[in-house]
Amino acid sequence: MTSAVLSEGAGNAPSSFILTLSCDDRPGIVHAVSGALVAAECNITESQQYGSPDTGTFFMRVAMTTSSPQAAVTAHLSPVAEAFGMTWNLHVAGTPARTLIMASKSAHCLNDLLFQQRAGMLPIEVPVIVSNHTELADLAAFYGVPFHHVPVTADGKATAESKLLELVAQYEIELVVLARYMQVLSDSLCSQLVGRAINIHHSFLPSFKGARPYHQAHARGVKLIGATAHYVTPALDEGPIIEQEVIRVDHARTAPQLVAMGADVESRTLAQAVKWHAEHRVLLDGTRTVVFN
Template identity: 60%
Template structure:
C-alpha cells in the first residue's frame, strides 16, 4: 500500500468489513476528501456472512499519500480490510507450469498483447519443455526436476521467488504437482488454479475419458483459489462448451484445454484488476 507512482491519476480501492449502515457514505466521503471523482463503484452486502464489500475506481490529481490519509482513518473506524492500487498497474505474477503449454501460452500471449495487465518475472516449472515458449516472450524460465525428495526444495524456491520478486499472484497454469499444506497457506488468497469441470463431476484419473464414457454434452473449466482442499477453493470463473457423442477422449481434451486457457486468463484478468474479493469460501466478483 506504499510507494506507487505518485503521478497516477486513476485509483482502485477495495474494502471489506462487517456490514452496517453508512459505509458507502463514509468511504465516498474519503474520496471526496481526496478530491476524487468516482468512475466505477460496486458493492455487495452478503446475507450469508453479514459482510460488506466495495470496489471503487476514482480519478484524482492528489498523490497517494493524500488519498491514504483520507481512507485509512475511515477503514480503521470500520475495522475494514482494504487495498489501494493504481488502475492498470501490472501485477507481479509468477507462473507455475509442468509439461502442458496451453495455459502458459495463453497467459504469455495475452500479457504480450496487453490484454492482461500482469508482469511475469518468471515461469517456474518441473519440466524443461516450455523454455522455448518463455524465451519467445522474453520471460525468464527456470525448471527443476521434482521427485518426492526434491519437492520441498521446489516449493522453497517458489516461496523465495514470491518474496524476492514481490510476487502478488501465483498462477498454477496446469502445474501438475499437489502443493503442500504449508505452501497453500503461504499462498492463500493469492494463488489461482485451473481444472476441468464436468456435469456431473468425475473423480480419479483421465476425466476426459470418463466424460466420454458417460456421454456428457458439456465440458468446462473452473478457475479457483488454491486451498489445502484440493480443487475445492473458492471459485473465480467457470465456462463450458458443448460436445457430443462423436468427440473422442482426445478431442474432448483439446476442447477442454481451450476452455481451460480462456477461463484461467479471465480469472487472472479479474484478479489483476482487483475484482475478486473473498467472503469466506465464496468469491465476490465485481465484473
C-alpha cells in the same frame, strides 16, 4: 485491519486508484467512503458494492481519478476505515501484477497467458516461469521469459517448494498462477500463498479424477465439459471459485476432440480469472468470492 499504500502519485498529475474494502455490513458505509474521497478531491469513475446475506459482510470496489497524491487519499480514508473496522487496500490503477506462472507439460494455458500479456490484454507482467519438467522451456524462450526448472521428487518436495518461495521473493511476485501445474502443493505453501495463487482444472471433479479425465468423460457420454479457476487452498481443488465456464458436447465428439475443446475452455477460464484478480475485482468472502466484473 490493513491498508496497503503501493506508491505515490506523481506530483499533481492526475492519477487513477482503485479502492477495495470489506467490513461488517451496516448503514452509512457508502456515504462515509464517498465523503472521504470527495474530501480528497477524487472523482469516482466506477463504484460497485455487495452485502453478503450469508456472512453479513459488506464489500466495495471504487475506481477514481485525482490530482491528490496517494498519501493524501489514504489519509482521508484511514479514519473511515478505522471507524468501520475495514480491511482495505488502495491500489494504483493499471499497475501490472507481477505474476509467476507454473506449468508442467501442457502448454495451452501458459501460451494463452503469455500471448494475452504480450498483446496488452492482461494487466500482468511475467518475470519468471517455473516448471517441474523441461518441455516448456522453448515456449518460455520464445516469449523471452526466464525459465526455471524445479524438479519435484517424493523426497525433494520441500526443497522444491523452498526454491519456489525464493523465486517469489526474488522477483517480488504478487500472483502465482498454476497453469496446468500437475503437482499438489503442500498445506504450508498453500497457506503462505493464500489469496494470491490461482489454479485451473477441468470441471469434471469429483467425478473423473486422475489421468485422462476427458477420455473418462467421453466413455461416460458426458454432455457438458468445462473448467474452474479458483484460489489455491490446502483443500485440494476446493478453493474459492473465481470463474467457471461450460460448453455443450454431443455423442459425435471423439475423445481427442473433447481434449482440444477442454484445453480451449481451460485457457479462457484461467485468463479471465487472472484478469479479474489483477484488476482487483475479486474479494474473498470466506469460502466464496465476490467478483465485481
